[in-house]
Amino acid sequence: MNLISSRISFWRNILSKRFYGDASKKKLECENKKAAASAPAAPKKPKLKKFKIYRYNPEDKGKKPTMQTYTIDLNDCRPMILDALNKIKSEQDSSLTYRRSCREGICGSCGMNIDGINRLACLYKIKPKGTTKIYPLPHMYVIKDLVVDFNKFLEQHSRIKPYLIRKSKEQPGTTQYLQSIKDRESLDGYIECILCACCATSCPEYWWHGHTKKPNDFLGPAALLHAYRWIMDSRDHATADRIKQLTNYYNIYRCHQINNCTSCCPKRLAPGVAIANLRLLVGGFKKKNKPDMDGAAPAEPEKACKVEDEDKCSSKS
Ligand code: SF4
Ligand code: SF4
Ligand code: FES
Incomplete structure (x- = not known):
């Protein structure tokens, strides 16, 4: 009997240590996390990124186009090149000129030459390292900065x-x-x-x-x-x-x-x-296939008047 009861207390000790030990560990972790969340966030290390952008203003008579350098902090910028241009325009140089509209690759406005390849600024991600060079689309007449004559x-x-x-x-x-x-x-x-x-x-x-x-x-x-x-x-x-x-x-x-x-x-x-x-x-090596269907779709039946439109319909007739 004594042997059995000593074994039971042995296992009880081990199990309680494990469970209560784990629970207290989790509780401690949880408290640490809460404390970290409530503490003021440490300032982020700035991620500075340089952009060299083609500048040309037709009003500056006799002045040749130049490349202007801008530096922005990527911690405070959304991920695309168009976001960087918007940030530069709104915070550093409102005279920077470029086309954009939809910012999601639909309108085709923001085509430009980025790091040597023609791309849409709104679909191309900023590379975190190095200097990104941005030019207008090549071999087009430049109206101003990154805007070309279409x-x-x-x-x-x-x-x-x-x-x-x-x-x-x-x-x-x-x-x-x-x-x-x-x-x-x-x-x-x-x-x-x-x-x-x-x-x-x-x-x-x-x-x-x-x-x-x-x-x-x-x-x-x-x-x-x-x-x-x-x-x-x-x-x-x-x-x-x-x-x-x-x-x-x-x-x-x-x-x-x-x-x-x-x-x-x-x-x-x-x-x-x-x-x-x-x-x-x-060259006559390929022919257009005959259409599977041809002709016009049947006219849609006239819609019945809604109750509130009935007066208008009757007044017309
Ligand atoms: S690159 Fe040419 S084919 Fe492709 S979407 Fe632009 S205009 Fe159209
Ligand atoms: S010549 Fe111009 S249009 Fe023809 S394949 Fe090359 S890039 Fe395309
Ligand atoms: S802003 Fe419309 S395609 Fe880039």
Whole structure:
């Protein structure tokens, strides 16, 4: 009996030590954490980051463009290059000029050359180390600082007629045209372009031939990607005219298929592939598929009047 009771007390001692010992340890940890949370936070070590930014003001007559250095603390800045530019503009130099709008890669406004590659400032993360150099998009006329003249680029885009052309002359916007899911999906990878011009301004052919006089100018990868998108659209009826236009402008053969355009596109599109496909179409090696569906969607039935609209309807009739 004595032996049994001594064993029981032995194990009781061990177990109670373990449990109460752990509980008190946890309690101590918890108290330490509370004390740390209530204590004033120690000042963070500043993470200083330098940016060298291209500056040009057309009003400073005779003054050449310069690179201006700004330093910011990354502890107090959101993670993207556009955040850094916004911080510099609001806290250090309100004269710094650049385009931006959506800050999420949708509007295509904030294209610029960051550390040697054309990118969207709102989608590119700040590198914590080293100095980041920011220039306007290359080989474009600079209006001020990082803002370049988009007129020529957009005029070239308008020349490929970036809209649906139908044989019948319905009033635009009055009819819905049918398109099968498969035909719609075949446009994936071509309709997502946001016209940021990162591709065109990284294309050596566009540098040399993009700004020559019409009709010998090279439309560039962005406009040609759109040309392919409208040619392949199953609802479009102007395929032959569109192809003829590209042949006349001698456009697609200026491309050397180096694919600088594809490697820098922030939307991960492949303008180089679109141009290769255009060549096949122009050369007759590829044909546009027949549409799975054609024609207009049936008109929607007239909506019944709501009770509160009944008076208006009856007064009209
Ligand atoms: S293809 Fe890409 S890089 Fe070129 S304009 Fe469109 S989104 Fe920008
Ligand atoms: S593949 Fe053609 S369009 Fe693209 S960068 Fe090269 S030359 Fe320019
Ligand atoms: S701000 Fe719109 S794409 Fe960058």
